[in-house]
Amino acid sequence: AQTVTQSQPEMSVQEAETVTLSCTYDTSESDYYLFWYKQPPSRQMILVIRQEAYKQQNATENRFSVNFQKAAKSFSLKISDSQLGDAAMYFCAYRSANAGNMLTFGGGTRLMVKP
């Protein structure tokens, strides 16, 4: 079974600064997807960024980028120019290419942004 670990229960960043959230995973599969989801107090999970395991290039979405290290099974999220609206719970998630909608989530990291 796959597992996803987020070792930082809480992180804090100053507005406009950069922060990196860590995620490691364990799998024996070669074809899978990795995701970062944001969950604000409204509770709705919002997709931040996704990475296909077969792609060597790290995904980027505006201020959000990932550092995908397949051999090390590491998938960190970097948020640049942090904004107050970035404050939320962030979850790393894994999905096998053949697992439909079955995501395996990490335990989450609470990000606080200081003005």
Next chain:
Amino acid sequence: ETGVTQSPTHLIKTRGQQVTLRCSSQSGHNTVSWYQQALGQGPQFIFQYYREEENGRGNFPPRFSGLQFPNYSSELNVNALELDDSALYLCASSFPDQRESGELFFGEGSRLTVL
């Protein structure tokens, strides 16, 4: 295009009771999945439905059951409620070709409290 909507948003039950939670998928989505998110933890996959049939299940007992209707709306039923069933229940839907897109669209969840 409407998003994923869930009802009720909050509810309180007592041990031994039964509960039904409802989800309306985003327009055009024919795959729906349910997740349980205990307080302070990441979501855990319960099961998923595709074309009205369950086609994937996580580590949850049979008292967790579901339905998907022809209009792709869905229900989650939990019988013989236990205190540990207290959690946020999230519904997520995706496009038929979600294997390629990899994106799930989540509702805001139903917060269940079991006393």
